[in-house]
Amino acid sequence: MNHKNALTPWLFIGPAVLLLIMFSLLPILVSLLISFTDIDLIGLGNWDMVEFVAFENFIALFQDPLFHRSIFNTLVYVSIGVPLVIICSLSVALMLNYMSNKLFSFFRVLFYVPSITNIVAIAVVWGFLYNMDVGLFNFIINSLGLQNVPWLEHPFMAKISLIILAVWKGIGINMLIYLAALQSIPRSFYEAADIDGANKFQKLRYITIPSLSYATFFVTVTTLIGWLQFFEEPFVMTGGGPLDGTMSMALFIYERGFQYNEFGYAAAASLILFIFIIVATLIQFTFNKSKEN
């Protein structure tokens, strides 16, 4: 490379790096800084009122029962929701990949629609479906002669209800990723297996699933990050209730920050969530690497 072109690579990556610094790195740095202060609405208007409080926010967080609750709830969401999304979207993709006529493309659209539907519209409709006294779900359950289910009225059941909703909403996009991966598996693998006399299950077990490992890794990482930041569903459906049973970490941060204006406290909480996500992702990367080796 000669002298004249030394600048060229910088010019190419410049815009992207600049945007990244301005809208990603800088905000993260700022929130890191303010998590060590007591900044609130008053401080926002007048910076002289902001005080450095060292680790006080973090100490308060570790003593805040609502924050504990939100961590617990988030872990429940993640540990039930993520495997469920992966299993469901993989099964749907496998079934849709079975054939490729008009009916199957119609179903493909059908499964994808929930992920592009506005969450507020979904919340209104599902809110009625889940209604304990007049909802459709309980109407069906009642006509089967069973007891009413407290869909959104019981702290644990409400978590499950939100998970069902989020899985239903999350299948579409992951199914699409799996479908693309399925279609890129070379036909010759299956032909070879046919010659060897492998049955359907063996083909699935020894060809399809191993070939999908990259897609699975990608889906797991993105889904896990998404579910750790579980926010929209409890925000529009339950507001964190009943008895804080659906309060997630992201919702906790939002409420502290934007409802009660405790910006410093919320920033501290979001830093903890940030660490959670980084750790979870790192574990997956190392796990994936050791598997490859």
Place this chain on the structure above:
Amino acid sequence: MKFKKGLSMAAGVSLIVAAGCGNDNNAADGGNGEENNGGNNGETTTLSVWAMGEEGNALGSFVESFENEHENIEVNVQAIPWDNAHDSLLTAVASGDGPDVLQLGTTWVAEFAGAGAFLDLSDYEDDYDMINNDDFFEGALDTTYYNDAIYGVPWYVDTRVLFYRTDILEEHGYEEPPQNWEEMLEVSRELADRGDGMFGFDIDQNDQLVPPIFAWQNGWEFNEEEAEENFADPAFREAMDYYHTYFAEGLVQETEGVPIEQGFEEGSKPMFTSGPWMINIIRNEAPDIDGDWDVAMFPGNERNASAIGGSHLSVFAKTENPEEALEFISYMSEPETQIEWFKETNTLPARQSAWDDEELQQDEKLAVFGDQLEEAVAPPVLSQWENIAQDLLSSLERINRGGADLDEELDNFQQQAANRLD
């Protein structure tokens, strides 16, 4: 404004920030302005006004008459949906870039005044008659004060009253609505006894104002100097027990259930409390029960107290046109304007003399609101109040639904309040 928040939250999230500008009256105005140029040395000040929700939509055309009176002031109204109002104000405070005049929900005074968002109007008290005028309802004036300063002029008010089904109460031998706690419980028990899925009363468990209203009804008063000790007051504890009674005995529905308009129409929830906006909602959505329902004072124990809400008009601290802003607020708070504004939007005038108007006098349902407003108490103007009220709701939820012990839980709540107020 907490009142309408829950109601419109779901719808509001999807709302695009509709900054609907209401000044489609430019043409008429321009003409007038030119004519008077000679008298007014030609300078026109543009006054930017933020108004929220329905009021914002109506204000745009309403200000025409003000502009006609003041040739040198042009009013530019921006309508802000309630759901975006808090964020918009926050941004204005942070950037220092806001309107000249803004509508302010009474529950937000402490929060934003503490941040120095508004001009202290006490400096202008001698020049402008409407500042600190005792013609306004006392409860409305109370929420304009914060830290010995005055941060707004009441614009309109609202308060909760009891809505009840006259026909159902009559069927069970009650010719009159309940007058006090005892009768309230008696009627509720009788009506809840009608069968499965039938209730006597309705309490919105997300409504921050109901618990303090019950406490005020029991003669409780919040005294700032006593801080968390306020919540040890037997009058307060008794009121919370009263709140709990409705849930413990199944007199109100604990789960979400049907929307209250529907429950009221079906008769499964024959009594509830709400504000003036509910009158039109019921008239429109439940025309079948027209004539079979009425409103009455919120029955209390020591007194028939209720909460006062509504909005003030405040001047933004960084405004460049304080005089014009005050001129505008002065116009909006004149009794005649208040009556006009009531006819336009159905919001209740904050000025007591406006209530002498015939139309307000003749409407019996409105008269109840007028009486209730005289007994209405304002929530404490305290920046921690929102947090405390929310804590109280959580504690009550734990008592009602989580089976926690009332006294123990309220002791915890008191401890929490102590930390907040510290």
